[in-house]
């Protein structure tokens with residue numbers, strides 16, 4: 204089985220404390236669907252190679268014609284920015300009300 208599949212696991216959000224389940228749409232979860240915070244665990248999306256592990260704050264929303272809506276996260280420890288796809292068509296979809304507040 205692919206590494207990516209194995210790493211599609213649930214987690215407890217370090218910002219709001221909610222229990223987040225793994226995505227059921229074939230993608231992997233990298234941010235909380237309730238408060239949209241993420242953790243700095245990737246150097247490139249999905250690689251889980253970052254040693255930072257800082258809390259990443261959602262700072263904006265962009266639209267990509269290929270990938271759809273993406274949330275911009277910026278790390279509160281090292282300041283790096285990453286874009287992550289909005290989670291849809293899954294158990295625990297991203298909270299659209301929260302996204303529109305970005």
Ligand SMILES: [Zn+2]
Pocket residue numbers: 216217218219220221235236237238239240
């Ligand atoms: Zn959260």
Ligand SMILES: [Zn+2]
Pocket residue numbers: 243255256257278279280281282283
């Ligand atoms: Zn960081």
